[in-house]
Amino acid sequence: GAVVSQHPSRVICKSGTSVKIECRSLDFQATTMFWYRQFPKKSLMLMATSNEGSKATYEQGVEKDKFLINHASLTLSTLTVTSAHPEDSSFYICSAVILAEGTDTQYFGPGTRLTVL
């Protein structure tokens, strides 16, 4: 149980385009999902907290107009990187907390590697 998927696993796009990344909880419901970004050999940096049915909460320094988050259902959150720039190239990981469990354990998706040319 507690499987989180991400799609796509890898994407290459041109500067100026927008890219959408999906995060799904496959076998559980999650009111809260998190989006992280990880640079090579660095730790995970929280970008935003995604709550089902409400606006995402962004961490300081993360542009909400650039990184659009939508959490339309209890099993799906999407991150859209708008007007992508080479500096946005990174590994993006989502995680979810099991609604019924009520614990602090976050289950992570396999990540999406974004390369902006």
Add this chain to the structure above:
Amino acid sequence: EDKVVQSPLSLVVHEGDTVTLNCSYEVTNFRSLLWYKQEKKAPTFLFMLTSSGIEKKSGRLSSILDKKELFSILNITATQTGDSAVYLCAVKAVQGAQKLVFGQGTRLTINP
């Protein structure tokens, strides 16, 4: 500002050795500490610790939390090459949503 610091940042040992990874934290309103293992992709959950002095164990891995000294250790005994990974420590504070603050990670390499 909440802070999690792991040490060492990198560790190379031989198969069969025992290793101890450290995690110290400064967090307002501490709630829990979690350990994750990250290989090539996303982190996989290892342990969650909320109470001091109670060891959690899973096979050759074990972990314990000291809330007085604000640190945790992760032990791996009889290491195997498959234990090579980055080990991440994360702490959750009570305030706000259930967000985690991660340490920098310890890159562990087990040589045959």
